[in-house]
Amino acid sequence: MAAGQQGADGSAYGWVIVAAVATILAIAMGQLVNGLSVFFIPLEQEFGWPRGAIALINSFGLVGMAIGGVAMGVIADRTPIRPLCLAAAGALGACVVLASQATTLPQFYVLFFLAGLFGAGLFTPLLALVGNWFRTGAGLAIGIASAGQAVGQGGVPFLTAFLIESLGWRGAFLAQGMLTLAIILPLGLLLRAPPRPGGTAQALADETVPLPPVVAMVWLSAAVLFCCVCMSVPLMHLVPLIQGHGIPGPDASGVLFVMLMAAIAGRVAFGKLADLIGPIPAYLTASFWQTSAVFAFTRIHELSHFYVFAPLYGFGYAGVMTSLLVTTRSLVPASRRATAMGVVAALGWLGHGIGGFQGGYFFDLTGHYTVSYANAALAGVVNLVLVGALLVAVRRRTPRLA
Numbered sequence: 474m475a476a477g478q479q480g481a482d483g484s485a486y487g488w489v490i491v492a493a494v495a496t497i498l499a500i501a502m503g504q505l506v507n508g509l510s511v512f513f514i515p516l517e518q519e520f521g522w523p524r525g526a527i528a529l530i531n532s533f534g535l536v537g538m539a540i541g542g543v544a545m546g547v548i549a550d551r552t553p554i555r556p557l558c559l560a561a562a563g564a565l566g567a568c569v570v571l572a573s574q575a576t577t578l579p580q581f582y583v584l585f586f587l588a589g590l591f592g593a594g595l596f597t598p599l600l601a602l603v604g605n606w607f608r609t610g611a612g613l614a615i616g617i618a619s620a621g622q623a624v625g626q627g628g629v630p631f632l633t634a635f636l637i638e639s640l641g642w643r644g645a646f647l648a649q650g651m652l653t654l655a656i657i658l659p660l661g662l663l664l665r666a667p668p669r670p671g672g673t674a675q676a677l678a679d680e681t682v683p684l685p686p687v688v689a690m691v692w693l694s695a696a697v698l699f700c701c702v703c704m705s706v707p708l709m710h711l712v713p714l715i716q717g718h719g720i721p722g723p724d725a726s727g728v729l730f731v732m733l734m735a736a737i738a739g740r741v742a743f744g745k746l747a748d749l750i751g752p753i754p755a756y757l758t759a760s761f762w763q764t765s766a767v768f769a770f771t772r773i774h775e776l777s778h779f780y781v782f783a784p785l786y787g788f789g790y791a792g793v794m795t796s797l798l799v800t801t802r803s804l805v806p807a808s809r810r811a812t813a814m815g816v817v818a819a820l821g822w823l824g825h826g827i828g829g830f831q832g833g834y835f836f837d838l839t840g841h842y843t844v845s846y847a848n849a850a851l852a853g854v855v856n857l858v859l860v861g862a863l864l865v866a867v868r869r870r871t872p873r874l875a
Contacts, residue, residue: 487606491614493663494599495621497558500653501565501595503625505534505588506825507708508649511630511726514716515642524713526578528833531709532826533582537589539819539826542597546815549598550808555664561594562657568592570650573643589822595657597818599664601811604802606667611802612752616744616795620737623791626708627733634726682804683871689804690813692866694820696859697797700760701824702831703853704790706845707732707770709829711783714842720776728779735784736791743792747799753864756796760860762789764853771846797821804867828852 509531516527549557568588575581600615607614629649636645682689707714711732715725739759747755766786773779798814805813832845 487603487614487667489663490606490665491603491618493660494603494618495624497562497595497599497657497660498618498621499625499628500656501562501592501625502622503627503629504565504569504649504653505538505592506622507531507626507705507729508629508633509534509585510709510712510729511634511637511722512642512645513713514722515637519642522578523833523837525830525833525837528709528829530578530581530585532830534585534589535822535826535829537586537591538593538596539589539822541590541593542815542819542822543812544815545594546597546601546811546813546818549594549601549811549815554598554602554666555661557594557598558661558664559658561592562653562661564588564591565595566650566654566657568650569646569653573646573650593815593818593822597814598811600798601802601814602664602666604798604810605807610748612744612747612755612795612799613741614744615798615802616741616747619744619795619798620740620791622794623733623736623740623787627730627736630712631726631730634723638723682806683867684804686805686809686813689801690816692859692863693797693801693804693817696856696863697817697821698824698827699852699859700763700793700797700856701821702828703763703767703849703856704793705825705828706832706849707767707786707790708825710832710836710842710845711770713836714770715776715779717842718774718776724776728776728783731780732783732787733791735787739788739791740795742788744795744799746792747796752796752800752803753860753867755792756800757857757860757864759789759792759796760853760857762786763793764850764857766790767853768846768850771841771843824852 513524513527516522517524545557565588568584572581572584575584600618603614603618604611633645633649636648640648711729712722712725715728716722743755743759746758766789769782773782797817801814801817802810828849831848832842835844835848836842
């Protein structure tokens, strides 16, 4: 292992943290971010609910994550990470198990809100932990850890589609909740904070940033709000979009799976790119990739074409989250990184909730997804403007950091 890629204490334990965090994110974020996508048709068929109302289930979960992310980030900067992770895993698993018994929309809304509120402890605090374990090469480490989320966002809906066919949607929720408890709780026991930096010079370097932390957080929060409005539409509505062409659910979820498998490579690649060219240019590149390609989903009608285009889109879009996290790390002192990531991610989850809801809402109004995906592309343009302006501002202060 290269010295620049060792953990903060010079040992390999930082990579144990990366592996544990990647697995936890795969299971937790796969359920909370877009795992509901394969439940649209079963819930619509059983209860007759419109897709906008069903999409709100996911939106409530993401609003809960937005609120919980801020609180969990603040807590993580002040308390040990292990009990925080264990409590979050227990809450998430319990809420998903209870969702298997829900019979009304308000019940789903409350359960997913609580799952997001407390399950947020499994996102930003853990990625902040990974970043703190690596003084150099943090982009690659965060990229690998966040690739776990891509695995989950593709794998959880894909496997859940088969669970629904075998067990029904209630059995699928029950199985998800039990697996969450059985896997994440043991992994949480592996987590611990890195040793403190040795020496005044290193401690000072960890606290040196080009912009006032509050300015950086506000700027990034505004950008990621629009970025995630764009991102969430294909994540939540690609499966039903494909099913609208008469393609079965497992095949449609297979496209999402392939897209997010490509996203694994994208997250790692853009993490390394952030180490090479700087986090903000990497974020700008990934954002342009996502924005320029998202509307094309509405121009595709054949399953084979979806399978070709989806992984190309997935590789580039996936770099957004990795680059955002590394950018946040570079603009905020080490002592406030979990808090900053919590605030920035909060706006991201709100963007996911807004984007997912508007996708279902405009489908209900028009009977197709054209307007939904057009709105996604427009939000992506706003994000590009904000990120470009941030790059200019940071380069004026510290060209080398940008």
